[in-house]
Amino acid sequence: MQCPETILVLEDDLLISRLLTKFIAPETRRVLVASNVTEGLEILRSNHVDVIFADIHLPDGNGISVIREALRIHPGIVSVVVTGDPSLESAIEAMHLGVSDYVKKPFNREKIITSLRRAISRSEVKKLMANRETDPSVKPENDLFQQADARFIAVSDSMQEILSLINKVSHLDIPFLLQGEIGVGKKALARHIHQCNGTPQTPFTYINCATQNSGRQFYESVSSVMEQTAEQVSVGTTGKGTVFLEDIEQLSLSDQKQLLEFLGEHATGGHSCSVMYEYPFRLIAATTKDDLEAEVKQGHFHRGLFDYLSLMPVKVPPLRERREAIKPLGLHFLRQLGSVWDFKNKHSHDRINETEWQALINYDWPGNVHELAAVIFRIILLNDCLGVTNQLKQAQESSGADKAETISIPVTGDFKSMERHMIKEVVKLCGGNKTTAAKTLRMHRRTLYRILNQGKQDQDMHQASIT
Incomplete structure (x- = not known):
């Protein structure tokens, strides 16, 4: 096992920071220490860091946000969370970010060394995978670990079909529209698409449209992120970065128009068809709407943006x-x-x-x-x-x-026909017992019979007029 170049300890408690440094120092070549978010980000931007040990609760922010930014700055970095207050939210977020380990305080030397060595192993695999991109003869020694590190599990036939489709067309650099319920794994699938056609050096940028402010501020935010992505990709890297827009349906129509305008401005090549534009990044959008085209017909979603995104729609089935x-x-x-x-x-x-x-x-x-x-x-x-x-x-x-106990009532016909339909549905729920149905509806049994009989008479009269 190789010795990593640099490890960053991000911890505001001086005693714990010293203890972590004492445990880690013999296992590495250099240990850097930061006590808050600002210091941690400065170190990350000015140094190459292999592994980061980060506390969650910091004086000026959140350690999880630092890990997220660290992955953007150093895509190959491996992180370990150290916290005295583990929570469901932080654990799940850490898992989504691919955190190598989640250490609860108080800890001992053995636990820290075990977590460090696990992180070093993952760091080595990431480096091997990066080398394989530039040198096909280099392959990871542990294929099983490589599969686990991908963090995308596809067992069902439906998900295997989706992966097969993605593998066939991912090299075409076309946009993807991921559709599915909340929590089905659209973000994980977007990362998988990014990995299929990118390299560890190319950025994966995540934007949640539901949390963006409407208007010019959103446009400037998206422009800044996409321009930075284009710049990073153009500087000595191969492959394309990815911009992932989650909850795309949450954008206002004006923001959708601005986004489409931005895509047109930053495209290279012919402009006769938006899907033929060539960008320095791949755009992946996600929506929880079952039928985004219906939103277009109702005037809630921009037709041009829908046509661009829906070239390759992927419906992710619920669990x-x-x-x-x-x-x-x-x-x-x-x-x-x-x-x-x-x-x-x-x-x-x-x-x-x-x-x-x-x-x-x-x-x-x-x-x-x-x-x-x-x-x-x-x-x-x-x-x-x-x-x-x-x-x-x-x-x-x-x-x-x-x-x-829920019934549906068609909003067609007059009120009396709707009333009769409701009574019939309640009778069905009561197993055909009209007396029980009348009690459920809090009406007299004779009233229930009268309404149902009147409906039958009206139907008979209608049938007679036809014949």
Whole structure:
């Protein structure tokens, strides 16, 4: 195992910072120390850093945000979170950023050294992967680790088909439109598309359109990010960077027009067709709308932007439609989050027995992959898998009961026909018992019979007039 050049310790507590430095120093060539976000970012911008140990709560910000920026500055950097206040939100965000380890305070030397060596191993794999891009003869020694480091798991047939499609067309540098419910993994898929056609040196820029201010400020923000991306790609790197716009449907029409205008201004080559533009970056957009074209027809989404983005639409199925992926994803999250409680990866399978796995597989997961990650974290946190799975069963049964008590009423015809339809639906829900239906509707039984009979008479009269 090679010795990494530089490790950054980002910790505001002086005693803990000194302790981390004492443990880490013998294992590396150089240790840099920062006590706040500002100092940490200055070090990252002026030094090449291989591994960063970062506390979450800092005097002037959040360690997770520093890790996110560190990945932008040094795409090959590996990070370790060290915190005395682990939370669900921070753990999931850290996992999404590919954090190598999540260490809970108080810690000992053995734990820090183990986390450091794991991070060094991942750093070496990243370097091997980067070298392979420039020299095809160089290959990682550990293919399994390479697959785990990709952090994208596709088990179901539907996801395999999506990956097959992406692999076929990713070299064409065309835009992608990812459609799917909240939490299905659109951002992870966008990163996978980026990796298919980019290199570790090219930037992946994430913009959440739902959090952007409307108007000129949004346009300037997008312009700045995309121009920086173009500049970074043009300076001694191969491949293209990626700009990922999440919740694209949240943009106002004026912002959509400005975005389309920006794309036209920064395109090279012919302008006769927007999909033929050549950009120094790939644009990937994501939406939670099932039918974005319907939004176009209703005047809520710009036609030109839709035509540009929809050249390669990809619908990511919800987790309930790919249940065979639930257990592999769950085991992946167990491995990612289990280090908080110091149990070894080989024991991940033992945290949940087969009966409990089946309960997880049978659950519908309205929050999709994000909800699954949260539930796995809760299982580890509480060390009570049976209790958590029972809660899921109760929630699903309650949801099913709510759905069973819901009826739909067509808004066609006159009020009387709508009233009769409603009564018929309630009768069905009551198993055909009209007396129970009348009690449910809080009306006299004779009134219910009269309304239903009047409907039958009207139907008979209509039929007679036809014949």
